Amino acid sequence: MxxxxxxxxxxxxxxxxxxxxxxxxxxxxxxxxxxxxxRLIRALLKSRWMPLALILFNTFMFMIILVATLLGGFSxxxxxxxxxxxxxxxxxxxxxxxxxxxxxxxxxxxxxxxFSDWFQRRRLINIGEEPKxxxxxxxxxxxxxKNMWLMNVLFLVTTFFSGFLTVRPFATFVLLGSVIxxxxxxxxxxxxxxxxxxxxxxxGFQGLYSQFAAAEIRRKDDAIxxxxxxxxxxxxxxxxxxxxWLLMPFKFEKNTYCGMCLECFKTCPHDNMAxxxxxxxxxxxxxxKLESKGLDEAWKAFIMxxxxxxxxxGFQGPWGFMKDMIRGTTLPGFLSYIAFHTVFCLAVIPGxxxxxxxxxxxxxxxxxxxxxxxxxxxxxxxxxLGLGVWVAFSFGIILPNGSxxxxxxxxxxxxxxxxxxxxxxxxxPVLTGYLPHLQGxxxxxxxxxxxxxxxxxxxxxxxxxxxxxxxxxxILAALTAVTFLFLWxxxx
Amino acid sequence: MKQRETIALxxxxxxxxxxxxxxxxxxxxxxxTQFDVVLIARAPEYGNWDPRTxxxxxxxxxxxxxxxxxxxxxxxxxPAFDVAVREIEAGTATTTTFTPDRAGEFxxxxxxxxxxxxxxxxxxxxxx
Numbered sequence: 001m002x003x004x005x006x007x008x009x010x011x012x013x014x015x016x017x018x019x020x021x022x023x024x025x026x027x028x029x030x031x032x033x034x035x036x037x038x039r040l041i042r043a044l045l046k047s048r049w050m051p052l053a054l055i056l057f058n059t060f061m062f063m064i065i066l067v068a069t070l071l072g073g074f075s076x077x078x079x080x081x082x083x084x085x086x087x088x089x090x091x092x093x094x095x096x097x098x099x100x101x102x103x104x105x106x107x108x109x110x111x112x113x114x115f116s117d118w119f120q121r122r123r124l125i126n127i128g129e130e131p132k133x134x135x136x137x138x139x140x141x142x143x144x145x146k147n148m149w150l151m152n153v154l155f156l157v158t159t160f161f162s163g164f165l166t167v168r169p170f171a172t173f174v175l176l177g178s179v180i181x182x183x184x185x186x187x188x189x190x191x192x193x194x195x196x197x198x199x200x201x202x203x204g205f206q207g208l209y210s211q212f213a214a215a216e217i218r219r220k221d222d223a224i225x226x227x228x229x230x231x232x233x234x235x236x237x238x239x240x241x242x243x244x245w246l247l248m249p250f251k252f253e254k255n256t257y258c259g260m261c262l263e264c265f266k267t268c269p270h271d272n273m274a275x276x277x278x279x280x281x282x283x284x285x286x287x288x289k290l291e292s293k294g295l296d297e298a299w300k301a302f303i304m305x306x307x308x309x310x311x312x313x314g315f316q317g318p319w320g321f322m323k324d325m326i327r328g329t330t331l332p333g334f335l336s337y338i339a340f341h342t343v344f345c346l347a348v349i350p351g352x353x354x355x356x357x358x359x360x361x362x363x364x365x366x367x368x369x370x371x372x373x374x375x376x377x378x379x380x381x382x383x384x385l386g387l388g389v390w391v392a393f394s395f396g397i398i399l400p401n402g403s404x405x406x407x408x409x410x411x412x413x414x415x416x417x418x419x420x421x422x423x424x425x426x427x428x429p430v431l432t433g434y435l436p437h438l439q440g441x442x443x444x445x446x447x448x449x450x451x452x453x454x455x456x457x458x459x460x461x462x463x464x465x466x467x468x469x470x471x472x473x474x475i476l477a478a479l480t481a482v483t484f485l486f487l488w489x490x491x492x
Numbered sequence: 493m494k495q496r497e498t499i500a501l502x503x504x505x506x507x508x509x510x511x512x513x514x515x516x517x518x519x520x521x522x523x524x525t526q527f528d529v530v531l532i533a534r535a536p537e538y539g540n541w542d543p544r545t546x547x548x549x550x551x552x553x554x555x556x557x558x559x560x561x562x563x564x565x566x567x568x569x570x571p572a573f574d575v576a577v578r579e580i581e582a583g584t585a586t587t588t589t590f591t592p593d594r595a596g597e598f599x600x601x602x603x604x605x606x607x608x609x610x611x612x613x614x615x616x617x618x619x620x
Binding site for chain 2: 048052056057059060063064067072077078079080114118123124125126167407411413414415416417423424
């Protein structure tokens with residue numbers, strides 16, 4: 001028996017309690033508050049009208065948006081209902097509340113897949129006996145595309161046209177129309193919510209940032225799931241559909257691909273699904289065989305950061321020539337913008353980050369840890385920071401432009417309506433004097449999350465605490481540099 | 493159960509077809525009862541006045557509804573009948589009323605310097 005082998009006595013002894021990880025040293029990362037303990041919420045989550053009622057409401061809203069963007073033509077973005085609802089209100093709600101607090105709550109109420117869902121299921125709300133084979137070709141999504149890469153590319157390509165989308169109603173009409181059509185066509189060919197999972201341009205960043213969210217849907221008790229041999233949450237039953245997002249609700253650990261459709265609340269015969277509130281960012285530490293950290297998610301984090309820089313320079317910065325490039329004033333300028341944007345997001349940012357990761361490995365003194373593991377692992381520190389960048393950016397959208405919402409609510413098609421008496425409400429910037437301060441506070445707050453999770457991720461990447469400490473120093477420098485860059489951009 | 497599905501489908505029809513019907517129905521009613529002519533204002537490079545020619549009967553009041561769907565302000569001037577709307581801000585609409593008391597063709601124009609091609613932003617009022 002070797003010296004390191006445990007004796008029988010040692011083996012019989014209980015394992016020492018694993019030290020609980022705490023956010024900022026205070027909040028237990030395993031702490032959960034299950035909202036289904038309230039009867040009303042539980043009933044709501046189990047009702048078949050939820051989330052259909054929200055989806056129908058948003059279908060109604062999107063009909064108005066589509067009409068407004070179609071009739072709005074090529075001009076007057078700030079007075080267009082579609083532009084204001086989508087690029088100001090929806091975007092800000094997404095970044096301020098929906099994603100950071102409620103994860104993929106938008107996917108829960110998104111109306112885009114309603115037509116393909118209806119076609120596949122042949123029913124809108126009822127379940128009845130599940131058809132043996134849903135309508136449509138019901139093909140499986142190719143395995144090699146079961147990741148975020150396509151969404152990364154599609155979202156990046158969408159941002160090429162941001163200079164048109166945000167000011168030209170018809171451009172937004174084309175985008176939304178294409179997404180709705182694509183969701184339907186993909187639903188005819190591929191099974192369930194394949195479009196939402198692997199193609200929808202806004203699904204990717206919601207999935208990425210929902211890892212930071214303060215809410216999650218999870219099983220309550222592992223043992224109940226293990227004992228329940230018929231996995232109704234996955235295959236469906238008379239109460240609900242099998243997970244449309246092709247997840248296994250009885251074992252998934254991350255928010256990334258959970259569209260919060262609530263079907264598992266309905267199909268679980270043991271009421272074993274929970275809608276938890278939790279500490280921010282708990283998923284950032286998850287790295288299981290089923291839901292491993294990957295380069296696709298890492299690149300999504302880089303792309304989101306890069307887009308934020310480019311958007312700031314183009315939309316909120318004082319450089320007129322950049323606005324001209326983004327708005328396509330000249331073709332060479334527009335093509336230069338696309339080239340710069342693509343290289344910056346896909347190569348420059350990842351390249352710089354890779355250099356810091358190499359320094360991290362060097363500083364740690366550990367030569368065994370693969371650089372890819374360091375790179376992928378630490379990329380997740382950019383999730384809180386990236387979200388902070390977007391929260392700060394969103395302040396710059398809503399405070400100067402929010403008052404237009406009052407106008408467009410009363411006169412959604414610029415036809416001279418005055419439904420609520422606010423059609424003549426003048427443009428009124430709100431608290432714009434405090435804008436840089438709010439942006440600065442948001443940046444610093446999310447920076448602290450990044451640093452805290454960075455230290456925890458370092459301990460997972462490097463086996464020895466001393467190595468982790470040394471290895472985190474270059475990453476800390478990178479996070480600090482990014483924060484200072486944005487503080488400089490936002491605050492001058 | 494069947495009733496629930498019917499209600500859901502009804503709500504979906506209401507959210508889609510019903511919304512479209514309500515939007516266009518209301519606007520059609522409004523135009524029929526409140527205006528005689530709807531004029532769209534855009535800088536010449538984005539479409540100019542639409543329509544460029546308006547035909548109205550002589551001696552009857554004309555309720556002219558002007559929608560500025562541009563990104564810049566426009567104005568409306570019809571010098572022959574002393575009609576002037578000083579500024580119609582981007583994305584807003586305004587209504588003006590006048591009575592053409594003589595037949596002929598008359599110029600109307602934008603009165604706010606709206607683009608490099610501002611001087612091309614003109615149209616024709618035909619009074620019959």
